[in-house]
Amino acid sequence: MVLNNIEKLLEKYDNGETTLKEEQQLRAYFAQNDVEPHLESYKVMFQYYSKTKQEKFTKDVPLKPKKNNLYKWISVAAVAVLMFGAYTQFDFNKKRTIDDLSHEELLAYNQTKEAFNLLASKFSEGTTNVKVLGIVGTQFEKASEKVDYINEFSNTTNKFFKNK
Amino acid sequence: MTQADFVNIVMPFKDKVFRLAKRLLVSKEEAEDATQEILLKLWNNQDKIEDYNNVEAFSMTMTKNFCLDRLKSKQAQNLKIVHSNYQDNNVSLQKQVELNDSVDWVSKIIEALPEQQKIILQLRDIEQYEFEEIAEMLDMNQTAIRVALSRARKTIREQLTNTHRYGIK
Numbered sequence: 498m499v500l501n502n503i504e505k506l507l508e509k510y511d512n513g514e515t516t517l518k519e520e521q522q523l524r525a526y527f528a529q530n531d532v533e534p535h536l537e538s539y540k541v542m543f544q545y546y547s548k549t550k551q552e553k554f555t556k557d558v559p560l561k562p563k564k565n566n567l568y569k570w571i572s573v574a575a576v577a578v579l580m581f582g583a584y585t586q587f588d589f590n591k592k593r594t595i596d597d598l599s600h601e602e603l604l605a606y607n608q609t610k611e612a613f614n615l616l617a618s619k620f621s622e623g624t625t626n627v628k629v630l631g632i633v634g635t636q637f638e639k640a641s642e643k644v645d646y647i648n649e650f651s652n653t654t655n656k657f658f659k660n661k
Numbered sequence: 662m663t664q665a666d667f668v669n670i671v672m673p674f675k676d677k678v679f680r681l682a683k684r685l686l687v688s689k690e691e692a693e694d695a696t697q698e699i700l701l702k703l704w705n706n707q708d709k710i711e712d713y714n715n716v717e718a719f720s721m722t723m724t725k726n727f728c729l730d731r732l733k734s735k736q737a738q739n740l741k742i743v744h745s746n747y748q749d750n751n752v753s754l755q756k757q758v759e760l761n762d763s764v765d766w767v768s769k770i771i772e773a774l775p776e777q778q779k780i781i782l783q784l785r786d787i788e789q790y791e792f793e794e795i796a797e798m799l800d801m802n803q804t805a806i807r808v809a810l811s812r813a814r815k816t817i818r819e820q821l822t823n824t825h826r827y828g829i830k
Contacts, residue, residue: 511818513811517789538821545767546786554679556693558700560664 499526500533507539662707670710671700674717677788678724684783685728687772695731699724721798725780732776770820771813778813785810 503526509515510523526532527543598606678699683692699720703710713719771779784790784798785806792803799806 511811511814513807513809513814517791520786520789538818541764541821542767542817545764548764549680549768549787552676552680552683554676554693554696556697558697558704560667560701560704 503536507536662710667704667707667710670716671703671720674720675700677717678720680787681721681724681780681783682728684771684779684787685725685776686731691731695724695728699727715797718794718798721784722800725799729776766821766824767817770817774813774816778809778816781806781809782813782817786814 503523506515506519506523510520515523523539524543524547527536527540528547532540675696679692679696682695682699683689686692686695702723703716703720710716771782774782780799781795784795785792790798792806795801795806796803
């Protein structure tokens with residue numbers, strides 16, 4: 498009865514109609530030692546299949562961590578930005594004469610110039626005042642020199658008194 | 662994704678990739694190189710791995726294509742044919758020799774099959790994939806796969822019975 502069943506399965510198997518489960522049954526049947534002689538060829542076949550399935554891949558695969566190109570590109574970008582910055586900076590440094598100025602710029606220029614002039618005149622007034630202070634200072638020094646004379650005079654008078 | 666994650670993904674099917682490669686390329690060294698190549702390709706495209714819903718099926722397809730390319734390329738002319746040693750501990754020496762011989766025959770017969778049938782037989786009878794999975798891997802419809810499989814199985818058995826008879830009589 499079992500044999501009958503197996504033979505039916507084998508027919509299905511040959512036609513490619515067996516499910517994995519049925520094939521598992523066949524495998525189990527042919528895995529045992531005594532098999533009907535006329536089915537010997539199936540046995541060899543299934544034996545081969547199960548042998549082959551045990552073969553393993555043993556070689557090592559060198560897995561290199563993926564190179565990160567981001568840093569490389571960041572540095573390239575940084576250099577580009579620097580170059581661009583230097584270039585534009587260099588451009589601004591070019592000397593501009595008053596002739597290059599537009600009307601508004603000229604106006605602003607003149608206004609600032611006036612303002613600076615005003616500041617300068619006030620500043621010079623300030624310095625004259627300071628000069629007066631300086632004069633006062635020199636006068637004061639002269640006066641203190643005179644006071645020194647008086648001191649010297651009193652010293653000598655004191656000596657006179659001591660000698661007496 | 663770290664290396665460990667990758668290995669966890671790849672671990673379950675790397676042997677299957679190797680066996681399919683070996684089925685097609687015959688030589689063990691060639692198959693090892695192919696497997697290594699496939700795994701490296703997967704590793705280099707690790708960002709995309711999550712996008713594939715079935716990495717295993719994808720890898721098997723990749724292996725099939727890679728090996729077929731390999732066979733077509735000029736390098737394939739240097740292919741070596743290497744036989745593995747099959748062992749069976751339970752049978753007597755006499756039987757063992759006989760068996761080794763016939764088991765060897767199976768691999769020789771499979772080797773002579775057309776590539777398509779070889780692949781299908783490998784995926785079904787050795788790796789035991791469902792027809793649906795095989796259909797996905799090979800981009801074929803299931804009926805065509807069944808037909809090819811049936812042809813392959815019948816060829817193998819016919820040839821095996823023939824060699825057996827010649828061997829005995």
